[in-house]
Amino acid sequence: MSRKIAILIESDFYEHEIWYYHYRFAEAGLEARFVSRLWGQPQITFKGHEYHAPFECRDSFEDIDDQALADYGAVIVPSGMVADRLRYTEDLSRLPPAAAFLQRAFARPDLLKGIICHGLWLTAAVPGLVKGRRLTCHPNLYGDALAYGAVFVDEDVxxxxxxxxARTGNHAHLLARALVERLG
Incomplete structure (x- = not known):
């Protein structure tokens, strides 16, 4: 299984979670690649939610085609407002690019998908991705999970x-542990 993990990033990310992934995955010998929609720019600096810490992203998920996606072992949709910002589309007749990327990830059963807290929002445009799936999410998204047809489980991971x-950004360590165990 691949040793690379794509982690979506945008402004209003939860700093503790993102920095935890950065160090935890490296410690496990995994390569954390933070990806976003770069809007044709070579990089974008996003600001965190709590401390407004800057985070520079140089990789676009729009550059990850199906062949390149095969090089990844996991994709993570983090907590905070990342998913809400990434579900923007200028053409309402098309899936938001980030939702289309996630849909391609879900089409690969060999690729792990990690969704934490409000990350579930990214599935709103394609609720069939989680329909019938057991999951947890932030308590504020409980109704969303049910509306998407998911089977909500009241557990932290x-x-x-x-x-x-995983339930909240404070459970990033549990999400990371589960992914590291599966990526071996």
């Missing part, structure tokens, strides 16, 4: 095959 979910 839930594993349903290739889908690993």
């Amino acid at each position: 839930v594993v349903d095959g290739d889908l690993v979910t």
Whole structure:
């Protein structure tokens, strides 16, 4: 299995979670690649939610085609407002690019998908991705999970095959542990 993990990033990210992934995955010998929509720019500096800490992103998920996606072992949709910002689309007749990327990830059962807290929002445009799947999410998204047809489980971390979910950004260590164990 691949040793690379794509982690979506945007402004209003939860700093503790993002920095934890940066160090934890490196410690496990995994390569954390932070990806976003760069809007044709070579890089964008995003600001965190609590401390407004800057985070520079140089990789676009729009550059990850199906062949390149095969080089990844996992994709993570983090907590905070990342998913809400990434579900923007200028053409309402098309899926938001980040949702389309996630849809391609879900089409690969060999690729782990990690969704934590409000990250579940990114599935709103494609609720069939989680329909019938066991998951957890932030309590504020409980109704969203049910509306998407998911089976909500009241636990801090839930594993349903290739889908690993965690309740809040404060449970990033549990999500990371579950992914590291599966990536071996």
